[in-house]
Amino acid sequence: MSSGFRSLSRAMLLGFVRDRTALFFTILFPLMFLVLFGGLLKNQGVSRSKVIEVGPVAVIDQVPADAKRELGKLLDVTKMTDRAKALDAVRKGDYEAAVEQQGDRVMVHYSAADQVRAGTVRSVFDQLVQQTNLAAAGTPPRLSLDAQQVEDKSLKTIQFVTPGLLGWAIATGATFGAAMTLVTWREKKILRRLRLSPVRISSVVSARVGVSVGVALLQTAIFLGVASLPSFGLKLSNYWWMSLPVILVGTFAFLSIGLVAGAWAKTQESANVIAQLVVLPMAFLSGSFFPLDSAPKWLQAVAEIFPLRHLNQAMLDVMVRGKGPASVLPEMGILAGFAIVLTLLATRLFRWDDV
Amino acid sequence: MGSTITVRGLHKSYESLKAVDGVSFDVEAGEFFGILGPNGAGKTTTLEIVEGLRKPDAGAVELFGESPWPRNPALLPRIGVQLQASSFFERLTAREQIHTFASLYGVGAKKADEMLELVGLTDKADVRAEKLSGGQMQRLSIACALVHDPELVFLDEPTAALDPQARRNLWDLLRAINTQGRTIVLTTHYMDEAEILCDRVAIMDHGRILQSGSPAELVRGLDTPTRISIETGAIAVDEARRLFQGAEVDDDGVSLTLVTRTPAPVLAALAERNALRGLSVRGATLEDVFLNLTGREYRA
Structure with a gap:
């Protein structure tokens, strides 16, 4: 590991931790939704x-x-x-x-x-x-009433909202992180300054990736920690750890969206708008806030283009549905493919300077 | 061993605009070299090509005998570049900024702190860069450019938007750096700055170098008359006209001004009559050279 990688990671991490707005939108805001959905709608499943x-x-x-x-x-x-x-x-x-x-x-x-x-x-x-x-009529008097929610019996509200909202939080963090770093550093001529220093480009990129992965893991720890509190009662399945590699490739996919937005946008404001325009509809259509099971088929089909849809599916599968580790490999493949394609696009759009 | 910088026949066009149109110059080791010119003259583009940030359409640049384009990692530790004052990582303190830049060059924290001390920012070390004053930012940005002991330093309008105190202090710093044997290339549009700091300047306009040489040579080459001013009433206007036939005489009620190409006898005669009250003698300055070369119409 080069000293360039370490010091740039540190610079980015400090910049992130000291940015109250970024902290709010990547951690606190999604957490508020978790508390709202998980707490207020706790009994909504089978209401009496x-x-x-x-x-x-x-x-x-x-x-x-x-x-x-x-x-x-x-x-x-x-x-x-x-x-x-x-x-x-x-x-x-x-x-x-x-x-x-x-x-x-x-x-x-x-x-x-x-x-x-x-x-x-x-x-x-x-x-x-x-x-x-x-x-x-003479059959053995066995009255048995099996009361079940019709949607999906394994998914209590908290079980469903935790992976979904976590996915949204990760998408926000990684997309905005990459887009803002790229645009701000270009606007402030830091990219140009780095280009004139002997630091390797790969160190700059891997610092950004490393920080984003770190942030995503932090989000995961906080979300799972809060949701597992007795008052929310999230129960993780045996293979929940498989969600970590899923989150890793998911973060790559969102980073690549951020890179494209950042390479394309000229100012911080426009990068912000572009990232928001992508992340928010994606979160809705990917089932981060509510299940898509009852959505029209064509909408569900459209949602398949979003990496967040696949991240959410995969996290649901291994975190709460208890599916085996191998079941999410196709999802991971899709996320990785998405990341590769968009990263290639970003390198084509990339500019060191404004002009 | 050749020059530190060799530039030959640079051309760079943006669409129809010829930003740089045939620029050549050399900078020797240890020289303090200034590139002057009005806005839009091509100074910055020239500097960017020399630094290796842009590829020229034609022509060649060599720094220490090597080409800076494409990005040449062997060359980069030997040059230091100060960009605009705001080129800092967000939300990092002055100390964190310089430590970050230092580590990009493999320079330790101790050296970075010394650099901060050198530019007088030790007491501001824990202040975030965006909270520093304009002069402090400039000093920090120069400290970041110098932290790895580069042999060649590029400064792009380092004193823009500074107050007079901050400018003077910065000049002292730049001179000290130059005295250590470092080669400095600076762009500015403050002529007094160039006159005081630079060993040699090149005056640019419309993408070309119009003239280059030491500031004193350029001023002398302009061959302009000397303006001698004394207090009004130190000598009567009529007497002045009679005494100094070759000179232009003008009295605005505050000062009496004589414009002459032979200042020595005029000064001697004034001294004889004890008429030197409020004396000021002004020859041409680099600014006159500059305006003479580039004209006076407004620029972008």
């Missing part, structure tokens, strides 16, 4: 519907204890005896439904105001009634 039990309702009361626990995840049952009052409460929207049973008839009164919840409640009772019927 509030139901009034008017008088004794056998289909609810007779459910075995373990099934009752499952049922409790879906329904928040309140007992009431006054039927009129119960129906009024449903009409007001305080409860999703009121249930009563008269002999063999189970009646669910619901409000159409929230159709999604009404549907949930109806289907739950539909199931309860059918299973009771099955039991009555």
